[in-house]
Amino acid sequence: MAHNQPFIILGDSTQRTQGRDAQSMNIAAGKAVAESVRTTLGPRGMDKMLVTSSGDVIITNDGATILKQMDIEHPAAQMIVEVSESQEEEVGDGTTTAAVIAGQLLAKAEKLLEDDVHPTTIVEGYSEANQIAQEAITSHILNETLDDKTLQKVATTSMTGKGTGDVSPSELSKIIVDAVKHVTKSGKVNRDDIHLQTRVGASSSATELVKGFILESERAHEHMPKSVSKGKVLILDMDLEIRDPEVDAEFTITSVDQLTAAFEAEEAELRDYADTISKAGVNVVFCTEDIDNRVAGFLSDKDILAFEDVSSDDAKALSRATGAMRVATLHNLSNEDLGTVDSIEIQKFNDDELTFVEAGSKAEAVTVFLRGGTEHIVDELERAVSDGLDVVTAAVESGEVVPGAGVIEIGIASRVRSVAASIEGRKQLAVEAFADAVEVIPRTLAENAGLDQIDTLVDLRAANDSGRAGIIAKGESGELDDPVKHGILDPAAVKREAIDSATEAATMIIRIDDIIAAS
Ligand code: ADP
Ligand code: MG
Numbered sequence: 001m002a003h004n005q006p007f008i009i010l011g012d013s014t015q016r017t018q019g020r021d022a023q024s025m026n027i028a029a030g031k032a033v034a035e036s037v038r039t040t041l042g043p044r045g046m047d048k049m050l051v052t053s054s055g056d057v058i059i060t061n062d063g064a065t066i067l068k069q070m071d072i073e074h075p076a077a078q079m080i081v082e083v084s085e086s087q088e089e090e091v092g093d094g095t096t097t098a099a100v101i102a103g104q105l106l107a108k109a110e111k112l113l114e115d116d117v118h119p120t121t122i123v124e125g126y127s128e129a130n131q132i133a134q135e136a137i138t139s140h141i142l143n144e145t146l147d148d149k150t151l152q153k154v155a156t157t158s159m160t161g162k163g164t165g166d167v168s169p170s171e172l173s174k175i176i177v178d179a180v181k182h183v184t185k186s187g188k189v190n191r192d193d194i195h196l197q198t199r200v201g202a203s204s205s206a207t208e209l210v211k212g213f214i215l216e217s218e219r220a221h222e223h224m225p226k227s228v229s230k231g232k233v234l235i236l237d238m239d240l241e242i243r244d245p246e247v248d249a250e251f252t253i254t255s256v257d258q259l260t261a262a263f264e265a266e267e268a269e270l271r272d273y274a275d276t277i278s279k280a281g282v283n284v285v286f287c288t289e290d291i292d293n294r295v296a297g298f299l300s301d302k303d304i305l306a307f308e309d310v311s312s313d314d315a316k317a318l319s320r321a322t323g324a325m326r327v328a329t330l331h332n333l334s335n336e337d338l339g340t341v342d343s344i345e346i347q348k349f350n351d352d353e354l355t356f357v358e359a360g361s362k363a364e365a366v367t368v369f370l371r372g373g374t375e376h377i378v379d380e381l382e383r384a385v386s387d388g389l390d391v392v393t394a395a396v397e398s399g400e401v402v403p404g405a406g407v408i409e410i411g412i413a414s415r416v417r418s419v420a421a422s423i424e425g426r427k428q429l430a431v432e433a434f435a436d437a438v439e440v441i442p443r444t445l446a447e448n449a450g451l452d453q454i455d456t457l458v459d460l461r462a463a464n465d466s467g468r469a470g471i472i473a474k475g476e477s478g479e480l481d482d483p484v485k486h487g488i489l490d491p492a493a494v495k496r497e498a499i500d501s502a503t504e505a506a507t508m509i510i511r512i513d514d515i516i517a518a519s
Pocket of ligand 1: 042063098405406
């Protein structure tokens with residue numbers, strides 16, 4: 001047997017890239033993706049217009065939305081997209097920040113690799129620096145009590161730079177804080193109880209908070225009432241139709257009398273549904289299954305409003321909004337099964353109807369009703385309000401906020417650099433590189449505000465040695481001042497997650513030195 005014969009373990013079409021080539025390729029791809037969202041960062045960030053494969057146009061400033069729409073194929077680049085996705089899921093804001101920091105960590109790693117620092121040394125250095133960064137964030141937590149005013153500032157900070165139509169972020173922030181406060185019970189925010197509903201056709205300043213739920217279904221019968229005040233609510237998980245006979249049987253009807261009798265028996269059964277519902281004092285029925293037309297007619301005759309085929313999610317929200325239980329039978333219907341509403345109003349919007357189910361302070365679910373002149377405005381408004389709701393949730397649950405506008409990143413870099421001095425060997429270089437990488441945030445905020453990056457960074461470092469200064473958007477440009485004074489506050493959780501997930505993705509990419517791609 002010839003022993004110089006090579007083993008063939010990969011198929012012909014498999015492409016393999018190894019060592020530094022593999023690293024360079026991955027790093028370049030990751031950097032490119034991060035770079036693509038950099039110009040959208042901060043209050044002076046620009047928007048992007050994305051055209052989807054089906055021709056839909058999305059105009060947005062939201063990092064996660066941009067990256068999601070970009071149809072990225074390269075696996076390393078995809079990891080940066082995942083950073084912003086997990087950021088969106090975990091804390092809802094800071095998606096651009098996370099992607100941009102990950103990109104910088106890769107850029108700095110590239111330099112270190114060129115200088116022959118071993119990848120595992122870089123990975124260790126970055127992980128240690130991440131720990132120091134987390135401590136730095138803790139030490140920057142502000143002592144403010146998180147009253148409504150402060151929470152509104154947190155919401156406003158998360159929305160600046162996003163298009164909100166003609167409603168200002170500060171007006172929206174009041175709605176957002178009211179919504180979050182409404183669903184908070186002993187420090188825990190039931191974020192799932194906050195719903196968003198959108199309709200084009202009015203100025204975005206008509207955006208409002210509804211204490212309850214907005215249902216999209218149509219009434220089961222056109223003669224049913226269009227409004228109810230102070231009513232009782234039944235949520236039903238059964239259909240109001242003729243029950244199928246339990247045994248398959250064939251009846252032979254031999255006379256008209258028999259036919260009439262069969263028909264009357266059916267009618268009686270259907271009428272019985274309506275009578276039972278009416279006797280229980282119900283004014284509104286939300287049914288997750290079908291309602292026979294005749295039952296709808298009987299209910300309508302009794303002035304009862306009913307909806308059929310309500311989705312299970314909607315039924316759940318309606319149950320939270322009105323306090324009604326979900327029942328699957330009409331037997332022994334009791335008052336405890338029923339919910340209550342202050343009012344129900346059906347309103348027409350262009351071609352469709354929306355049903356506003358409001359229960360005031362006792363509603364456990366709320367809905368932000370977003371308005372805007374065009375589809376694009378409403379969509380971006382929805383993204384802005386979601387971010388606002390998420391940051392206020394994060395702030396309420398942890399009680400921790402930190403100064404924004406680049407201050408926290410300057411603070412992190414400074415602390416990481418000072419610890420780096422005591423770290424031996426080449427790892428020190430990696431820890432220092434991490435500090436430089438995090439400063440991409442203030443540098444980018446400066447650049448997007450039209451300031452000189454290097455000069456501003458030098459000024460910021462000096463100003464934060466003794467005091468507190470960030471890049472405050474002012475008119476066309478920006479100035480250095482205390483962000484807390486300007487109400488620019490971010491939840492600590494957003495910064496923690498951004499640095500953490502950026503480090504994780506960057507180190508994962510750096511570790512790879514062999515790419516085996518099947519075609
Ligand atoms: P991300 O997707 O990372 O949240 P943003 O475009 O929302 O990106 O920018 C967030 C950054 O902008 C944060 O560092 C925040 O502190 C900062 N920021 C927000 N509002 C202002 C402001 N008015 N002036 C300066 N910086 C701000
Ligand atoms: Mg943001």
